[in-house]
Amino acid sequence: MERTTQRMIEIPRDVMTDEELWQPGVLSCQGCGASLALKLALKGLGRRTVVVVPACCMSIIAGPYPYSASQVPFLHVPFETAAAGASGVRAALDIRGEEDVVVMAWAGDGGTFDIGLQALSGAAERNDDILYVCYDNEAYMNTGIQRSGATPAGAWTTTTPGEAVKEEPKKDIEKIMLSHGIPYMATASVAYPADIYTKFRKIRSIKGTKFIHILSPCPPGWQIDSADSIRVSRMATQAKVFPIYEVEDGRYTINVYPEREVTVKDYVKAQGRFRYITDDVVNAAQELADRKWEELTGMVE
Amino acid sequence: MRQLLKGNYAVAEGAKLCRVKVISAYPITPQTTIVERLSEICANGELDAKFIKVESEHSAMATLVGASSAGIRAFTATSSNGLLLMHEVLHWVAGARLPIVMSNVNRAVSGGWNIWADQTDSISQRDTGWLQIYCESSQEVLDSVIMAYRLAEKIMMPVMLTYDAFFLSHTTEVVDVPDIERVDEFLPPFQPEYKLDIDNPRMFGGLISPDYFYEHRYTIHKASLEALEYYPEVCREFRDIFGREYDITEEYRTDDAEVVVVTAGTITSVVRITVDKMREAGKKIGLMKLRVFRPVPIDRWRNVLGNVAKVVVIDRNLSPGLGGVFADEIQSALYPLENRPSIYPVVAGLGGRDVTPADIEGIINHALSSDDPAGAPLFWGLKQ
Ligand SMILES: Cc1ncc(C[n+]2csc(CCOP(=O)(O)OP(=O)(O)O)c2C)c(N)n1
Ligand SMILES: [Mg+2]
Numbered sequence: 001m002e003r004t005t006q007r008m009i010e011i012p013r014d015v016m017t018d019e020e021l022w023q024p025g026v027l028s029c030q031g032c033g034a035s036l037a038l039k040l041a042l043k044g045l046g047r048r049t050v051v052v053v054p055a056c057c058m059s060i061i062a063g064p065y066p067y068s069a070s071q072v073p074f075l076h077v078p079f080e081t082a083a084a085g086a087s088g089v090r091a092a093l094d095i096r097g098e099e100d101v102v103v104m105a106w107a108g109d110g111g112t113f114d115i116g117l118q119a120l121s122g123a124a125e126r127n128d129d130i131l132y133v134c135y136d137n138e139a140y141m142n143t144g145i146q147r148s149g150a151t152p153a154g155a156w157t158t159t160t161p162g163e164a165v166k167e168e169p170k171k172d173i174e175k176i177m178l179s180h181g182i183p184y185m186a187t188a189s190v191a192y193p194a195d196i197y198t199k200f201r202k203i204r205s206i207k208g209t210k211f212i213h214i215l216s217p218c219p220p221g222w223q224i225d226s227a228d229s230i231r232v233s234r235m236a237t238q239a240k241v242f243p244i245y246e247v248e249d250g251r252y253t254i255n256v257y258p259e260r261e262v263t264v265k266d267y268v269k270a271q272g273r274f275r276y277i278t279d280d281v282v283n284a285a286q287e288l289a290d291r292k293w294e295e296l297t298g299m300v301e
Numbered sequence: 302m303r304q305l306l307k308g309n310y311a312v313a314e315g316a317k318l319c320r321v322k323v324i325s326a327y328p329i330t331p332q333t334t335i336v337e338r339l340s341e342i343c344a345n346g347e348l349d350a351k352f353i354k355v356e357s358e359h360s361a362m363a364t365l366v367g368a369s370s371a372g373i374r375a376f377t378a379t380s381s382n383g384l385l386l387m388h389e390v391l392h393w394v395a396g397a398r399l400p401i402v403m404s405n406v407n408r409a410v411s412g413g414w415n416i417w418a419d420q421t422d423s424i425s426q427r428d429t430g431w432l433q434i435y436c437e438s439s440q441e442v443l444d445s446v447i448m449a450y451r452l453a454e455k456i457m458m459p460v461m462l463t464y465d466a467f468f469l470s471h472t473t474e475v476v477d478v479p480d481i482e483r484v485d486e487f488l489p490p491f492q493p494e495y496k497l498d499i500d501n502p503r504m505f506g507g508l509i510s511p512d513y514f515y516e517h518r519y520t521i522h523k524a525s526l527e528a529l530e531y532y533p534e535v536c537r538e539f540r541d542i543f544g545r546e547y548d549i550t551e552e553y554r555t556d557d558a559e560v561v562v563v564t565a566g567t568i569t570s571v572v573r574i575t576v577d578k579m580r581e582a583g584k585k586i587g588l589m590k591l592r593v594f595r596p597v598p599i600d601r602w603r604n605v606l607g608n609v610a611k612v613v614v615i616d617r618n619l620s621p622g623l624g625g626v627f628a629d630e631i632q633s634a635l636y637p638l639e640n641r642p643s644i645y646p647v648v649a650g651l652g653g654r655d656v657t658p659a660d661i662e663g664i665i666n667h668a669l670s671s672d673d674p675a676g677a678p679l680f681w682g683l684k685q
Contacts, residue, residue, distance in 0.1 A: 065509045065513055074507070084367070093371060094351065125356070
């Protein structure tokens with residue numbers, strides 16, 4: 001596999017703070033997207049933020065008692081309650097007159113696509129003034145790599161074992177969230193850190209339910225080398241498997257246009273979890289990616 | 302001010318008087334009128350609180366986890382299936398030491414829908430760490446909400462007060478509704494030592510290794526037991542301000558009693574009448590009403606029941622394969638006593654089956670006439 005040279009990323013240095021609200025020494029694996037994404041998100045959000053985290057890798061990464069990696073208040077809650085917990089914190093902070101403090105639920109794909117979807121839908125339907133972030137590593141990683149509604153077709157997990165890989169495609173969480181009519185929905189990827197930073201800065205001034213879906217590589221779960229986690233994440237966007245865009249009050253913007261020809265086949269070939277994917281599934285995934293990209297570009301015009 | 306109130310409205314009044322700031326609840330029969338009433342007073346400004354209309358009881362309790370962690374007084378109400386749906390979060394709330402107060406209307410648990418009085422719902426949550434207080438009248442319900450916050454916020458533990466479906470939730474009684482200024486005097490604003498605070502960022506509820514978890518659980522146990530020390534003080538202060546007496550248990554004509562009937566909830570009123578009647582006929586019957594069931598007031602139970610010849614425990618709940626849970630716990634509490642009484646466990650009134658004074662008399666007479674409590678519960682009124 002050829003390695004592409006990373007393009008220089010334009011980080012808006014005039015505004016980028018040196019302040020680290022996410023401390024080193026966390027318990028993440030090497031190449032973990034979740035921890036990196038949270039670090040970038042907090043840089044964008046700043047100190048006036050409260051984080052609510054359900055069961056997921058982040059429950060561990062953030063540090064065991066009596067340690068904490070976070071320089072902002074951090075509330076752990078049960079697996080399916082990130083959105084509800086955040087709504088409660090929101091209500092309380094409003095009562096305390098701290099309306100400007102951002103309440104961010106930070107959940108995995110399992111806590112979002114599956115077990116927490118009901119509470120998330122409830123909060124979005126009420127348009128509670130919270131930011132809900134799903135860092136998506138495409139499986140239940142904390143419990144040791146089991147399939148979730150976010151696992152793509154053709155992927156191995158311990159519950160889609162051996163050659164009996166997952167057959168169903170990934171759930172379209174973005175459409176689900178947009179159908180709630182929320183004011184802001186975006187995707188992001190740790191391969192595009194400046195974009196993450198910009199988006200999290202932006203949402204500070206948006207009232208109502210904001211949803212950000214971040215592709216978050218997991219070297220052990222994706223069976224990739226930890227040194228490759230950014231490269232593989234970048235391929236997902238280049239191959240249009242994970243486009244980076246945002247929808248503000250119904251207005252679509254594509255934030256990252258693929259710069260080179262990367263196929264779905266290239267993308268899956270780069271990961272051990274797709275070892276047993278069939279050509280049919282790859283072709284179907286390619287078709288799906290092309291169709292969705294067309295849909296998306298159509299929304300922008 | 303004296304008002305005519307159903308149990309559910311008494312609860313809503315109690316929450317209002319405590320100036321709760323966040324409410325999150327989901328309707329279920331027979332709790333629904335609490336949700337409706339609280340929605341109404343939040344909407345019309347009578348109560349300055351945010352009511353979060355969640356999509357489930359699970360989210361209701363989870364929402365309060367957020368609100369209470371941020372140092373705001375929080376309230377919810379539920380019943381039966383709703384309480385069961387909360388189960389996971391109930392444990393969480395106690396583990397997080399959040400002084401949330403909840404009222405539960407005791408309703409049978411399904412399958413096989415039944416919306417009527419049965420205490421199996423709250424009983425099945427006895428191991429969650431929530432303090433449990435059983436109520437008998439609308440006045441007691443209202444007063445118990447006020448005392449519950451005082452207790453909860455002192456020992457930083459959640460309190461559930463619970464009362465029977467329809468017999469109390471939907472029955473109108475005269476209730477003395479205290480002035481809110483007096484309640485303010487009794488119940489100071491909620492100011493926890495730690496809360497979500499951007500000026501003092503801390504982590505709440507994270508991973509606890511085996512090196513610490515055991516001690517963490519033990520402190521919860523200790524905090525629960527503290528309620529036995531502190532609740533009598535709460536009751537005394539409440540009496541001094543509002544003139545009404547409450548306690549961990551209530552004893553009625555137990556002093557020279559040869560048989561003491563133990564009950565919780567509205568069956569208590571029926572037993573009280575029956576005790577009077579049987580006393581007139583010269584039978585030495587007494588009553589011990591359970592109020593605080595978690596923590597277990599073991600010394601109190603031993604003091605009241607330790608020297609009685611026979612104790613009849615009436616359970617409007619059933620743990621299949623065991624029997625009534627109150628009887629089971631009272632039996633274990635009394636077991637170490639040398640002169641322990643004979644215990645007559647009785648299950649009655651499940652799923653709202655009426656328990657009349659005649660039933661109680663029958664139950665007591667059964668105990669009087671038998672010298673050999675079988676240990677197995679008597680299923681009173683069971684149709685063949
Ligand atoms: C009610 C409940 N069911 C199951 C679990 C076990 N559990 C903890 S984390 C987790 C998977 C989390 O997956 P995801 O949300 O994708 O986050 P990740 O671990 O991948 O970061 C599971 C199944 C739990 N904590 N609570
Ligand atoms: Mg995951």
